[in-house]
């Protein structure tokens with residue numbers, strides 16, 4: 083009987099641990115954004131929470147750390163950027179609060 087109970091319990095524990103770990107690592111992630119002036123920078127994204135930007139659908143109104151101005155910002159698909167643009171974006175990071 084113990085064998086059967088363990089056989090059922092272990093997969094359940096593994097699934098729960100994976101879900102918790104996945105939820106944690108998925109809470110915050112970094113994305114490259116481009117402002118209307120064309121500045122590229124990295125921004126931390128926390129789904130469902132945004133204190134520093136006003137969300138307008140896919141566009142956000144926030145402060146650009148490159149040009150030091152308030153602007154509309156869009157997320158950039160990394161695959162459309164050159165390696166130079168990606169490293170340039172990673173050099174500039176907006177404030178670390180979401």
Ligand SMILES: [Zn+2]
Nearest residue numbers: 117121146149
């Ligand atoms: Zn800018």
